[in-house]
Amino acid sequence: MRAIKKAFTSALLLLYLELVVTAAGALTSDAANEGGRFRRRVSNPCSVPTRPRSIAFGDPSLVQESDRKRWRYLITWQAPATINCGSISSYQVKFPETSSAPETLAGNILEKEVYTDGEIPITFTVTATNNGGFTSASESLSITTPTLPPQVAPRDLAIVPSTSNNNKCVKVSWSAPEYPNGVITGYQKHYN
Incomplete structure (x- = not known):
């Protein structure tokens, strides 16, 4: 029994298996022992698809x-x-x-x-x-994308009293619309 175990251990030490997968999807396996080397190559049919x-x-x-x-x-x-x-x-x-x-x-x-x-x-x-x-x-x-009109009116509309001594002047301020859909090229102001 001891002799069989020693022979089996020796065979394991002398035999090795190496697997290598190549970029092309091929699998190569090598087996070697005291008697020589055996190589087998198996192709994998899969590889990278072309672009959509x-x-x-x-x-x-x-x-x-x-x-x-x-x-x-x-x-x-x-x-x-x-x-x-x-x-x-x-x-x-x-x-x-x-x-x-x-x-x-x-x-x-x-x-x-x-x-x-x-x-x-x-x-x-x-x-x-x-x-x-x-x-x-x-x-x-x-x-x-094509231009769309601004989707909502300007935000944060505020009328600020004038700091000048002219009571016929007011200062109006606002923030740009939340969804301008392009560059704002101007504003229209109306007074009633």
Whole structure:
């Protein structure tokens, strides 16, 4: 029994197994002992998919959202030309104007509805992940949204008595609207 145990221990010390996964998705295994070395290479059919294709912003539509109007866009894209592993399991979309974290969508969803204010640059980014867990490079599209009128009147309107000795003068102050939807180019004042 002792001789069998010693032989088995010696065989374990002389035999080693090495596994290496290459970037191309191939698995290589080596086995060696006193008699030599054996190598086997098995290819993994999965690798990185190509980028999603043809990102497009649909025509904007004006929608009322609580206390203001905003632009609504339907953004669409096509699946990658080469998936490299069965099917696409998910898409990660990023629209930084609404969230800094990417949103994950199921692999059969090829559109996303987004809402934005007027006259701002926006960038939409999408990546694809296949069933092998490989993620594509990102594809992005940027636009600047059309101008919208300011959504509410100026805020913090105040009439301050004049510091001059002229009782026919007043000082009026205000803050810019909360949702200017672009650069404010002027204000209109009316007195009754």
